Amino acid sequence: MPHFHSHHDEGDIGKAYDSRLMKRLLSYARPFWGWMVIAIFLLLAITGTELVRPYLVKMAIDNYITAYDRPLIAVKDKIIPGREVIKFRGLELIRENYTDHQLPGERYQLIQEKGDYILIHGVIDRKGDYTVIKSGDNYTFISPEGIKFPGTKVTREELKELRKGDIKGLINTGIIYFGIISLGFFLGYLQIFILQYTGQKIIHNLRAEVFTHLQRLSLSFFDKNPVGRLVTRVTNDIETLNEMYTSVLVNLFKDIFLLSGIIIVMLRMNTRLALISFSVIPFIFISTFYFRKLAREAYRLVRVKLAKINAFLSENISGITIVQVFNREAEKNMEFERINREHLEANKKHLLVYAVFRPVIEFLQSLALALIIWYGGGKLLSGELTFGIVYAFITYINQFFHxxxxxxxxxxxxxxxxxxxxxxxLLLDQKEDIKNPTNPKPLTNIKGEIEFKHVWFAYNEGEWVLKDVSFRINPGETVAIVGATGAGKTSIINLINRFYDVQKGEILIDGINIKDVKKEDLRKYIGIVLQDVFLFTGDIKSNIRLRNPKITDEEVVRAAEYVNAHKFIESLPKKYDEDVKERGATLSSGQRQLLAFARALAFNPAILVLDEATSNIDTETEILIQEALSRLIKGRTTIIIAHRLSTIQKADKIIVLHKGRIREMGTHQELLAKHGIYYNLYRLQYKEDFNGK
Known part of the structure; x- marks a missing residue:
């Protein structure tokens, strides 16, 4: 079976976009598709508010701010629906719009001449070469053809009256503008809240799935994969996906809506100016193509160097004791400096790519603005374009490049x-080595009979750890397994719990093959006390019951009393509520071992396994445990693995393993009498007072 760690490294990045992966990522968003659709529609509405704002400003400029010189039509005694009449010097005037040139009536025009506002009778071309004659507050404008247009100066109060409609229009436009930005703010808040909420729910579910999957994998998987890398998968990698869901996936729709909307609006306002503005788009595509290629390689290099830093830090912090004991700090600093320098150089290359791309895009944006000013400004001076259109184009092109x-x-x-x-x-696709059977057999109220039948087992193919091992343990018996390091003692424990599966033979519990029952059903009847006790961050009580609500506080205390742990627990400031730091760092090895015994007893297992559980304990603590062991193993099938042969002399049966095979089996006295492997082991441990028995 392919191993997780051999397929993917921190530095590997695969494709910049993989449709297969994206399809799978989107499947996690499917339960929240309703919220995602709402977020997309909100984005569409938000984009609409962003697109309408420049157009409103354009309307304010063209229809009100710069519209003072638009012709005024005298409409005395005429009612024009929806049009406001301006009463001025006995005249009733309306502002001419683009369809009013067919309306009958005399035309007037308000123009500006050397700081004065003048109302003239008639309409003149402001770009024409007119002769101006001034007499007091009276003006005469004479066209090149000799046509005269009389006019009079307008006072400041009269100007306000004439532009009352413009002021009202600006106020209304301002109110609408404020309403639109307020709506945009509210919709933006709602959209961000929904999107972030949805993203967090997706990430929550994905993280839970990864963690649940990790707990189902066999120990062989964890033998081959560093813990740090697995933690990175559940934390950093999943958090990276959160950014994709919230910052890229949905907001990509906003970019599409915004760019499409800007193109449509600009083309509708003025096609020629729009096409001139868009002439830089091919250069944007070329720049983006090269950026994508260079950025991908630069990003890959940074990830490779970062992975080296992570690996170096993890290894050296874990082995800091060795580094300090052998005084190798300076050498490790030099090694880290080299790796850190490589990471710095990779980041500089990465930053260079981005440092070039952004100025290129900003240059193209400035070029587009220059084209608008050049062409649009010329048309503005010639009267073919309004100032409002030029302003709107400048604003839209800035939005386009955002x-x-x-x-x-x-x-x-x-x-x-x-x-x-x-x-x-890749982690989620890692198959379970140890699977539950399709049709599991029930395993209830077991007696504790254990039988190995011709068991062969290897961690790696061909490298047999156990070779044709067969033995039987009757219910309630205490059996010890001894042997040199690597003989296969711990492997037997792992196989009984089905942490690994045998390659040949079978293991029976109460006559039932353990492959035919659920792992959960099997393990709830087995309690283990390991040599290296693992305690979780929390308190004493939670470490004994392991958050099992079925185990009451009274049962926790009773279990602690049975294994002689109650005395030291009661001496702690908070007693059973005393805080336990990571791995039980504040407790002695003997205290941790006593808590492990209490934990095993609290779960009341039918089968108890002690894997060298007393090897790290001082003599005083060992005496306490030996006193408790007789009570602990009573009525239970017990398997003891121990280097200290003094702890197993009262065992009902002792199994001697050597190089994966059972070489001897019997009681303590029987094995001594054989003068075999056990006899030699016993003599080596007690050579000073060995009496030859």
Whole structure:
């Protein structure tokens, strides 16, 4: 079976975009598709508010701010529906719009001449070469053809009256503008809340799935994969996916809506100016193509160097005792400096790519603005374009380049997400070595009979750890397994719990093959006390009951009393509520071992396994445990693995393993009498007072 660690490294990034991975990522968003659709519709509405704002400003400029010189039509005694009448010097005037040139009536025009506002009778071309004659507050404008247009100066109060409609229109436009930005703010808040909520729910479910899957994998998987790397999968890699869901996936729709909307609006306002503005788009595509290629390689290099730093730090912090004992700090500093320098150089290359791309895009944006000013400004001076249109184009082109400028960040997130998702899915696709049977047999109220029948087992193919091992343990018996390091003692314990599966033979519990029952059903009847006791962060009580609500406080105390742990627990400031730090760092090895005994007893197993449980304990603590052992093993099938032969002399049966095979089996006295392997082991441990028995 392929191993997880051999397929993917921190430096591997795969494709920048993988449709297969993306499809699988989207499957996690499927339960929340309703919220995602709402977020997309909100984005569409938000985009609409962003698109309408420049157009409103354009309307304010063209229809009100710069519209003072638009012709005024005298409409005395006429009612024009929906049009406001301006009463001025006995005249009733309306502002001419683009369809009013067919309306009958005399035309007037308000123009500005050397700081004065003048109302003239008639309409003149402001770009024409007119002769101006001034007499007091009276003006005469004479066209090149000799046509005269009389006019009079307008006072400040009269100007306000004439522009009352413009002021009212500006106020209304301002109110609408404020309403739109307020709506955009509210919709933006709602959209971000929904998107972040959805993203966190997706990540919550994915993280739970990964953690649950990890707990189902066999120990062989953890033998081959560093803990640090697995923790990175559940934390950093999954968090990277959160950025993709919230920053890239849905917001990509916003970019599409915004760019499409800007193109449509600009083309509708002025096709020629729009096409001139868009002439830089091919250069954007070329720049993006090269950026994508260079950024991918630069990103890969940074990830490789970062992986080296992580590996170095993990190894050296774990082995800090050795480093300090042998005084190798300076050498390790030099080694880290080299790796750190490589990471710095990789980051500089990475930053260089981004440092070039952004200025290129900003240059193209400035070029587009220059084209608008050049062409649009010329048409503005010639009267073919209004100032409002030129302003709107400048604003839209800035909006157009905003998502393009953000492309670098989104591309980086997408690359990280693809790499992280590939590693996560590789982990999720890791098959369980130890599977539950399709039709499991019930395992209830077991007596504790254990039988090995011709068992062969190897961690690695062909390297047999156990070779044709057969033995039987009757219910309630205490059996010890001894042998040199590597003889296969711990492997037997692992096989009984079905942490691994045998390659040949079978293991029976109460006559039932353990492969035919659920792992959960099997393990709830087996209690283990290991040599290296693992305690979780929490308190004494939670470490004994392991958060099993069925185990009451009274049962916790009773278990502690049975194994002589109650006395030291009561001496702690908070007693059973005393805080336990990571791995039980604040407790002695003997205290941790006593808690392990209490934990095993609290679960009341039918089968008890002691895997060298007293090897790290001082003499005083060992005496306490030996006193408790007789009570602990009573009525239980007990398997003891021990280097100290003094702890197993009262065992009903002793099994001697040598190089994966059972070489001797019997009681303590029987094995001594054989003068075999056990006899030699016993003599080596007690050579000073050995009496030859």
């Amino acid at each position: 998502p393009i400028n953000e492309l670098t960040e989104k591309y980086n997130i997408l690359q990280s997400a693809m790499a992280s998702s590939e590693r996560i899915f």
